[in-house]
Each structure stands twice: as structure tokens, then as C-alpha cells.
Amino acid sequence: MKNGFLRNIKNSGRKNIITASIVLALGFAALLGYNKIVYLDAFFFLKGKVTVEKIVCEGDMDGDGISDMDDIVQGARKEVLNRTKYQSTYYEGGYPPEWEGVCTDVIWRALKNAGYDLKSNMDRDILDNTEDYKNGVKVPDPNIDFRRVKNQIVFFEKYAESLTWEVKPYDKKNLYQWQPGDIVVLNRSDHVAIVSDKRRKDGVPYIIHNASTVAVEEENILLKWSKSGRIIGHFRFPEEQLE
Secondary structure, three states: OHHHHHHHHHHHHHHHHHHHHHHHHHHHHHHHHHHHHHHOOOOHHHOOOOOOOOOOOOOOOOOOOOOHHHHHHHHHHHHHHOOOEEOOOOOOOOOOOOOEEOHHHHHHHHHHHOOOOHHHHHHHHHHHOHHHHOOOOOOOOOOOHHHOHHHHHHHHHHHOEEOOOOOOOOOHHHHOOOOOOOEEEEOOOOEEEEEEEEEOOOOOEEEEEOOOOEOEEEEOOHHHHHHOOOEEEEEEOOOOOOO
16 A cells, blocks of 8 residues: 555656646747747847947937937827827828827927928928829829828938848847937838837837827837838938928
């Protein structure tokens, strides 16, 4: 009887070890899967942190003592705090009410916070150089033209600094090109966003945008956009001094 009792204890202990091992294996697999889906790197949680230097921006268009790039980020974040509802509508006068907007409205509002009038500059350039905007403009219409992604990318290609489309985690040289306040443009479908001043531990920045429902911040999607080949523009505005 004693031997049988000891045998049962050993068998029970062995089963517990096997069960615990299975649970641990499943937990580890789930962790790997989560990191692969969220960070596109199954072993992301095991890696260290990289610090990416922030560039010094001397521009201060609105003279508020805050650099243009920081002002742009703050302006984009105001859209999030405002919980701007995603609403695509044609508005007389061009500007939607402050509680409504789409991805392109995040851009002009962010630039406005830094002292730049994107609408006036785009309206003037579209009127003077309509052929440059042939993919988004048939007849110039200041009520909507500045809010179209196709037109914004043409404008930024002309008047902003064009930068890399590639995102490389842990690569400081590459990630240095991705700075707070940068503008990133996508295709499939047309979309535009602001690069955040917050980064993942691998140095990849988050983005601030309005893709649906309401404006959101610190979304972890830039690397996925890069790997899927959706990025068709990355700009730092302005390259030339505009009003």
C-alpha cells in the first residue's frame, strides 16, 4: 500500500510538471505571437532600448517660443484631445467645424498651430500651377482642394523636405530621419498622418492621425505601413519659408 501511495504521488507530481510545462510553453508561444503581431518581431520583448537623438529645429513661425516641429505635434495632439469626429464632407469656405474632420484636417490644423496657413498656400499654388495637381484637381476649388491627400502630397513634394520611406527598428541613422512633426503619406487608400514625439523602445515612432471614428494618438502602425509598402511620402515642413 505504501509503494502504491508513493507511486501515485510521483505520477501526480509528474502530471503537474507536464501540465505546468504545457502552460508555460503556451504562454511563451502566445507572448511570441503577440510581439510578432504588434511589433513585427517575435522577440521584441527580449531586446533592449535604443535612444534616437532629436533634431534641433530653430524655426518658430508663430513666435511662441516653441519650435515649429514641436508646435506641429502639439497641434496634432489637440485633435485627439478634441476627439474630432471623422466626417468627410464638402464645406462652403473649405474649413470643417472644429469637431469634425478627416486625416488631412489633422495636417492643416497641426500646421496652423505652428503658424502656417496651409489652405492659403495650397490655394495659391493650385491656382498658379493647376497642371501640377492634375491627379486631384480638374477645376480649382478652394472649398475642398487643400483637404485632399493627392493635393497635399504634391504641395509637400514642392515645398517640404523629402525624407526616407523606409523604417528600420534599432537603426539610429535611419530612425534619426523620422522626427516629431514629420508628415507621412500613404496609398491604398490615400491617407496622411503626423509623426509623434513618442517612440517604441526600438526607436520606431508612433503616429497621430484620424483614420476613422475619432482622431487617435500614439498608434503603433508606422513600421507596418513601411513593410507593406504603403508609404509614398515622408516630409518635413517647411523646406522653403512660407506664410
